[in-house]
Every structure is written in C-alpha cells, then in structure tokens.
Amino acid sequence: MDDAIHQQFMNLVCALSPENLHCDGEISVAAANRKYRSLMRAWRALEAQLGRKVSEDEVWNIQIKGV
DSSP: OOHHHHHHHHHHHHHTSHHHHTGGGTSOHHHHHHHHHHHHHHHHHHHHHHTSOOOHHHHHHHHHHTO
C-alpha cells in the first residue's frame, strides 16, 4: 500500500472513531449513521482502488510500524 492510500485510510480510521463519528454527541444518531455510511463508501472505494480488503488493524499496524 503506498503512502497516499495509507494516509487516506488513516484519515477514515480517525473519522470513524466514535467521538469523531458522533461529533462528541453533537449530532443525532441518524446523522451519525449517514456519516458512517458515507465514510464506509469511501473505505470500499479505496479498497477497490487497491484491489483487496483492508482492515482497520492493518491500517494501524502500518502506521505504528512505519511499514
């Protein structure tokens, strides 16, 4: 996985964290669900570009190890 795609996945991982997804409780559950679906569409598009499935663990492992 190249650095640019990894960074896009990392941005999505961060956006999918509960506090970011729910805007620290400032948005409704329905709005958070819409946001989640949009972020997951972006995730699947990146997977399609890469040609394989990618887990959140893989993204974090690359980030931690710098591989």
